[in-house]
Amino acid sequence: MSKRAREDFSEYENSHSNKITKNESLGNDKKSLFPDEIYHEIISFLDDKFKILTCSLISKQVFNVIRKYSKLILRFCRPIESNEKMMNNQFLENIVELRISTIMLNAKVLANILESFKFMTQLTSLEIPNVDLGEISESYFHVKDIPKAGIIFCQAISQLTNLQKLNVNNCKIGNLGVQFITQLGNLMELSVINTGMDAKGLNLIATRLKNLTKLQFNGTVQHVTSLSNMKQLTSLSMGFDVDVDVKGAKAISEMNNLTNLSLNTNDEGLEEICKMTQLTSLKVCGFYLTTLGLKFLPRLKKLRKLNLNDHEDFGNEGAKLISELDQLTSLEINDIGIDKKGAKFITNLKQLTSLTISNNPIFNEGVKYLTELPQLTNLNARFTKIDNEGVKYLSEMANLKILNIKRNYVQDLGVESICGMKNLTELDIEQNEISEEGVAKLKEMKQLKVLKKADQRASKE
Numbered sequence: 001m002s003k004r005a006r007e008d009f010s011e012y013e014n015s016h017s018n019k020i021t022k023n024e025s026l027g028n029d030k031k032s033l034f035p036d037e038i039y040h041e042i043i044s045f046l047d048d049k050f051k052i053l054t055c056s057l058i059s060k061q062v063f064n065v066i067r068k069y070s071k072l073i074l075r076f077c078r079p080i081e082s083n084e085k086m087m088n089n090q091f092l093e094n095i096v097e098l099r100i101s102t103i104m105l106n107a108k109v110l111a112n113i114l115e116s117f118k119f120m121t122q123l124t125s126l127e128i129p130n131v132d133l134g135e136i137s138e139s140y141f142h143v144k145d146i147p148k149a150g151i152i153f154c155q156a157i158s159q160l161t162n163l164q165k166l167n168v169n170n171c172k173i174g175n176l177g178v179q180f181i182t183q184l185g186n187l188m189e190l191s192v193i194n195t196g197m198d199a200k201g202l203n204l205i206a207t208r209l210k211n212l213t214k215l216q217f218n219g220t221v222q223h224v225t226s227l228s229n230m231k232q233l234t235s236l237s238m239g240f241d242v243d244v245d246v247k248g249a250k251a252i253s254e255m256n257n258l259t260n261l262s263l264n265t266n267d268e269g270l271e272e273i274c275k276m277t278q279l280t281s282l283k284v285c286g287f288y289l290t291t292l293g294l295k296f297l298p299r300l301k302k303l304r305k306l307n308l309n310d311h312e313d314f315g316n317e318g319a320k321l322i323s324e325l326d327q328l329t330s331l332e333i334n335d336i337g338i339d340k341k342g343a344k345f346i347t348n349l350k351q352l353t354s355l356t357i358s359n360n361p362i363f364n365e366g367v368k369y370l371t372e373l374p375q376l377t378n379l380n381a382r383f384t385k386i387d388n389e390g391v392k393y394l395s396e397m398a399n400l401k402i403l404n405i406k407r408n409y410v411q412d413l414g415v416e417s418i419c420g421m422k423n424l425t426e427l428d429i430e431q432n433e434i435s436e437e438g439v440a441k442l443k444e445m446k447q448l449k450v451l452k453k454a455d456q457r458a459s460k461e
Contacts, residue, residue: 036061036064036065036068036069039061039062039065040065040069043055043062043065043066043070048070048072048073048074049074051066051070051072052066052072052091056091066091066094067090067091067094070091070094071094071096071122072091072094072095072096072097073095073096073097073098074095074097074098074099075098075099075100075101076099076100076101092116092119092120093119093120093121093122094122095120095122095123096122096123096124096125097123097124097125097126098120098123098125098126098127098128099126099127099128100113100127100128110131113128114153114156115156117156117157117159117160118159120160121162122162123160123162123163124162124163124164124165125163125164125165125166126157126160126163126165126166126167127165127166127167128157128167128168128171129167129168129169129170129171129191130169130170130171131153131168131170131171133146133149133150133153133171133172133173134146134149134172146172146174147174147176147177150171150172150173150174150176150177150196151173151176151177151180153171153173153177154168154173154176154177154178154179154180154181155180157180157181157184158180158181158183158184160184161184161186162186163184163186163187164186164187164188164189165187165188165189165190166181166184166187166189166190166191167190167191168181168191168192168195169191169192169193169194169195169216170193170194170195171195172195172196173192173195173196173197174195174196174197174201175196175197175198175200175201175204177195178192178195178197178201178204178205179204181205182204182205182208182209183208184209185208185209185210185211186211187209187211187212188211188212188213188214189212189213189214189215190205190209190212190214190215190216191215191216191217192205192215192216192217193216193217193218193239194218194239197217197219198219199219199225199226202217202219202226202227203226203229205226205230206226206227206229206230207229210232211232212230212232212233213232213233213234213235213257214233214234214235214236214260215230215233215235215236215237216236216237216238216239217237217238217239217242218238218239218240218241218242219239219241219242224238224242224244224248224251224252225248225251227251227252227255228251228254230255231254231255231256231257232257233255233257233258234257234258234259234260235258235259235260235261236252236255236258236260236261236262236263237260237261237262237263237283238262238263238264239264240264240285240286241264242263242264243264243265243286243288244263244264244265244269245265245266245268245269246266246268246269246272248265248269249263249265249268249269249270249271249272249273250272252272252273252276253272253273253275253276255276256278257278258276258278258279259278259279259280259281260279260280260281261273261276261279261281261282261283262282262283262284262285262307263283263284263285264284264285264286264288265284265286265288265289266286266288266289266293267288267289267290267292267293268293269293270284270289270293270294270296270297271293271296274296274297274299274300275299276300277299277300277301277302278302279300279302279303280302280303280304280305281303281304281305281306282300282303282305282306282307283306283307283308283309283332284307284308285307285309285310289308289311290313290314291313291314291315291317291318291321294308294314294318294321294322295321297321297322297324297325298324298325300325301327302327303325303327303328304327304328304329304330305328305329305330305331306322306325306328306330306331306332307331307332308322308332308333308336309332309333309334309335309336309356310334310335310336311335311336311337312335312336312337313337314333314336314337314338315336315337315338315342316338316339316341316342316345318336318337318338318342319333319336319338319341319342319343319345319346320342320345322345322346322349323345323346323348323349324348325349326348326349326350326351327351328349328351328352329351329352329353329354329375330352330353330354330355331346331349331352331354331355331356332355332356333346333356333357333360334356334357334358334359334360334380335358335359335360336360337360338357338360338362339360339361339362339363339366340362340363340365340366340369342360342362342366343357343360343362343366343367343369343370344366344369346369346370346373347369347370347372347373349373350373350374350375351375352373352375352376353375353376353377353378354376354377354378354379355370355373355376355378355379355380356380357370357379357380357381357384358380358381358382358383358384358404359382359383359384360384361384361385362381362384362385362386363384363385363386363390364386364387364389364390364393366384367381367384367386367390367393367394368390368393370393370394370397371393371394371396371397373397374399375399376397376399376400377399377400377401377402378400378401378402379394379397379400379402379403379404380404381394381403381404381405381408382404382405382406382407382408382428383406383407383408384405384408385408385409386405386408386409386410387408387409387410387411387414388409388410388411388413388414388417390408390410390414391405391410391414391417391418392414392417394417394418394421395417395418395420395421397421398422398423399423400421400423400424401423401424401425401426402424402425402426402427403418403421403424403426403427403428404427404428405427405428405429405432406428406429406430406431406432406452407430407431407432408431408432409432409433410429410432410433410434411432411433411434411438412434412435412437412438412441414432414434415434415438415441415442416441418442418445419441419442419444419445422447423447424445424447424448425447425448425449425450426448426449426450426451427442427448427450427451427452428452429442429451429452429453430452430453434453439451439453
């Protein structure tokens with residue numbers, strides 16, 4: 001730990017101890033009101049940051065209860081002073097999950113975090129994506145080139161020997177950084193999208209991380225050849241830039257434990273993929289898939305989730321083929337070029353609980369067909385060209401909990417219909433024609449927890 005980091009740590013410890021001593025002196029002749037177990041039960045309902053920054057100052061007993069029992073899950077999303085204190089306090093060994101947004105990552109904060117890793121002995125999950133190693137390398141790492149910065153960055157992470165989940169997406173760590181990441185033998189989930197890693201780096205992951213079950217990466221088709229050594233994977237997501245040809249698809253189809261797959265392929269590749277009868281979730285992106293490839297999908301009898309977003313040439317013919325998959329519970333078909341006729345085909349999928357049909361001009365009549373989906377709890381109908389009449393039809397869907405009707409033509413009259421949806425908990429009405437009075441009415445819905453309006457998330461306060 002650097003001299004400055006030690007000074008910060010000591011300063012916080014002394015301040016923390018003084019506050020505890022002061023609190024104890026207020027009642028040092030009194031016995032504790034509750035046993036440790038009761039305090040633990042009460043504290044377990046509180047936010048983890050609040051536990052550290054506030055509850056730990058109540059008394060020495062509460063402090064020790066938090067330190068003994070708490071498994072902390074922390075997320076930093078803004079550069080506030082307390083973040084630095086929390087990275088230098090006595091609860092580092094209690095952190096089991098840590099998520100860090102780059103909004104609060106300057107060189108000083110990153111230094112503080114990396115130097116704290118050695119104390120996070122129980123950390124099992126770390127998300128630290130989008131770190132601009134080029135911007136901060138010279139000021140903290142004292143090196144001018146990104147590869148060396150990536151090595152130092154990954155060396156710090158490699159101290160987290162109990163880590164099971166890691167996300168370093170958009171951090172230019174390269175193959176040299178990956179060498180240190182692959183020292184984490186307990187890793188089960190890894191995301192390394194846009195990290196500068198090539199086929200050699202992926203081969204290191206394939207040969208060293210034998211406990212890995214979930215992997216996200218991107219690159220070139222050459223990367224796919226390394227996957228043959230990863231038979232244990234259950235979830236695989238490949239970036240948009242990995243064009244999987246027939247040969248690559250055939251290699252993937254031999255991964256018998258894979259149940260969740262996301263890839264970019266063509267009709268011939270999808271034919272190979274559809275031999276994977278164990279698949280329960282499938283996403284196919286890219287420009288090369290046509291309705292000819294969709295004809296192979298009915299082979300996937302166990303498929304429950306399907307994502308075919310942004311294939312605008314599918315049209316109603318594609319919707320008809322998709323409608324044969326009557327076991328689906330989740331479907332995403334954003335911008336596939338369907339109209340109200342295509343929407344009618346989709347209503348054959350009676351098991352659907354979640355549907356994204358956004359950016360398709362299905363109009364009010366298409367939405368009316370969707371009311372025939374009785375199990376639907378989540379509907380994204382963004383930019384489907386509906387108005388007040390369409391919302392009136394939606395209000396008949398009694399089980400809807402999450403609704404997105406952004407970028408449509410809904411007015412205050414439609415608000416009256418929405419207010420009758422008693423199970424709705426999340427609503428997005430951005431870019432409609434609803435007045436402030438209409439928004440005020442929506443805020444009166446007692447069960448509504450999230451309301452998005454005017455490109456912002458509006459609170460109900």
